[in-house]
Amino acid sequence: MTDATQNSRAGTLIIGNCQAGVQVASTLRELGDTEPIVLVGEEPHAPYQRPPLSKAFLKGEVTADSLTFRTHDFYRDHTIELVTRERIVAVTRTVTGGEAVAESGRRFPFSRLALTTGATPRRIPFEGSELEGVSYLRDASEAAILEQRLRTARNVVVVGGGFIGLEVAAGARASGKNVTVLEAAPRLVGRAVSEQTSAFYLQAHRRRGITVVLNAQVVRFVGKHDTVTGVELSDGTVLPAEVVLIGVGVLPRIELAEQLGLEVDNGIVVDSRALASDGVTVAAGDCANMPNPSITSWGVGRLRLESVQNAVEQAKVAAATLLGMDAEYKTVPWFWSDQADLKLQIAGLSGGHDQVVLRGDPDTEKFSVLYYRGGDIIAADCVNSPLDFIAVRNALHTGLAIPAAVATDTSIPLKKLVSAAPALPRK
Numbered sequence: 359m360t361d362a363t364q365n366s367r368a369g370t371l372i373i374g375n376c377q378a379g380v381q382v383a384s385t386l387r388e389l390g391d392t393e394p395i396v397l398v399g400e401e402p403h404a405p406y407q408r409p410p411l412s413k414a415f416l417k418g419e420v421t422a423d424s425l426t427f428r429t430h431d432f433y434r435d436h437t438i439e440l441v442t443r444e445r446i447v448a449v450t451r452t453v454t455g456g457e458a459v460a461e462s463g464r465r466f467p468f469s470r471l472a473l474t475t476g477a478t479p480r481r482i483p484f485e486g487s488e489l490e491g492v493s494y495l496r497d498a499s500e501a502a503i504l505e506q507r508l509r510t511a512r513n514v515v516v517v518g519g520g521f522i523g524l525e526v527a528a529g530a531r532a533s534g535k536n537v538t539v540l541e542a543a544p545r546l547v548g549r550a551v552s553e554q555t556s557a558f559y560l561q562a563h564r565r566r567g568i569t570v571v572l573n574a575q576v577v578r579f580v581g582k583h584d585t586v587t588g589v590e591l592s593d594g595t596v597l598p599a600e601v602v603l604i605g606v607g608v609l610p611r612i613e614l615a616e617q618l619g620l621e622v623d624n625g626i627v628v629d630s631r632a633l634a635s636d637g638v639t640v641a642a643g644d645c646a647n648m649p650n651p652s653i654t655s656w657g658v659g660r661l662r663l664e665s666v667q668n669a670v671e672q673a674k675v676a677a678a679t680l681l682g683m684d685a686e687y688k689t690v691p692w693f694w695s696d697q698a699d700l701k702l703q704i705a706g707l708s709g710g711h712d713q714v715v716l717r718g719d720p721d722t723e724k725f726s727v728l729y730y731r732g733g734d735i736i737a738a739d740c741v742n743s744p745l746d747f748i749a750v751r752n753a754l755h756t757g758l759a760i761p762a763a764v765a766t767d768t769s770i771p772l773k774k775l776v777s778a779a780p781a782l783p784r785k
């Protein structure tokens with residue numbers, strides 16, 4: 359290892375140059391840091407937005423180039439050294455510094471370290487997984503291959519009824535493919551939304567012509583000449599498929615954290631300042647497991663979120679922490695998913711709710727599901743209801759109430775119920 363004292367001007371090394379990594383770098387500069395910043399990532403592309411990969415990009419509405427966050431001028435003007443195509447395979451550190459080494463042998467000394475390594479798709483080891491046409495979707499290169507395959511495919515099978523799988527399924531269906539979604543659980547997007555919202559999406563996708571199989575057990579992928587031709591289920595059914603997308607969740611990238619001996623538990627365990635267990639390294643984004651004030655009140659304490667907003671907010675905190683400033687993650691989580699013409703926006707975290715209130719009629723494809731705990735609103739799933747989303751997000755942010763008893767009245771904008779809340783009796 360490089361002697362730590364030699365690293366005093368080595369500055370900050372940020373490993374992982376995407377959503378969280380870019381935010382750490384830009385926040386460091388905004389906060390006045392003048393030390394060197396190196397932002398290193400393994401992908402060949404300049405940092406880019408992932409969400410459109412399963413939406414507009416697959417539909418051919420945007421190009422990969424248009425997804426980049428910042429121009430090259432931004433990195434130059436802010437003296438942020440952007441390094442692509444370098445996978446860090448080893449990292450060692452002392453309290454005051456350390457060094458990371460890339461697969462190529464290139465060395466990156468640092469005095470401060472941020473891990474923003476993200477996550478990688480969970481792989482399923484079924485027979486036939488290596489067949490051409492069996493795809494995962496995490497990065498721009500995978501999206502480009504998938505987009506090419508989808509052009510000529512007639513039959514598409516999506517394994518996993520989570521957000522990314524459903525977004526891809528909806529896009530493929532809109533362009534005329536025969537699409538089947540196979541979900542192993544009894545409902546769609548079960549980890550993130552209520553039964554009501556799951557049931558709505560099941561019906562909505564079926565209405566649009568997607569076949570959805572719940573409780574599906576995939577046995578293997580079948581193929582011919584090294585190319586996938588179908589998916590076999592446990593009942594012996596073989597669904598034809600020229601494209602199979604597997605979207606069954608992601609795993610946090612913790613390899614480097616483990617090398618550093620950091621505490622790891624479904625991600626890199628950090629405190630609300632984004633500090634890892636060694637007290638000097640920070641971590642943010644999909645790789646980090648952080649206390650979340652939205653859930654600590656009912657005893658769960660911490661969680662790992664996978665969203666743009668979370669990556670950005672944690673990264674801001676991580677940057678401040680690196681500079682020794684006081685900062686704490688306090689924001690209300692929010693998330694979105696676009697499936698066909700259905701825009702889902704989620705505010706807050708619904709875990710631990712004891713009451714669910716339906717606002718609007720799901721048959722109109724414009725409604726919200728509000729979640730309460732002990733009479734307090736804690737979250738909402740809003741489908742094509744952006745004003746409800748904003749009202750709930752603001753209420754959660756300001757700590758105001760939206761009484762469940764009146765929230766069903768769609769003739770009153772939700773934001774009016776928020777402001778009226780203190781005058782109304784609380785449960």
Ligand SMILES: Cc1cc2nc3c(=O)[nH]c(=O)nc-3n(C[C@H](O)[C@H](O)[C@H](O)COP(=O)(O)OP(=O)(O)OC[C@H]3O[C@@H](n4cnc5c(N)ncnc54)[C@H](O)[C@@H]3O)c2cc1C
Pocket residue numbers: 373374375376377378379398399400401407408409410411412444445446447474475476477495496497522611614642643644645663664665666667669692693694695696
């Ligand atoms: C298809 C898709 C659609 C999505 N849609 C939405 C959406 O609608 N709304 C939403 O809120 N979120 C969405 N997300 C999630 C969102 O994109 C992620 O939460 C966000 O990108 C997390 O940012 P991150 O910086 O933590 O991780 P990442 O964006 O994964 O970036 C981590 C980077 O680190 C690099 N890296 C990891 N290890 C190393 C190493 N050892 N050496 C060098 N580089 C390394 C990786 O290659 C990667 O480029 C979507 C994600 C995907 C894939």
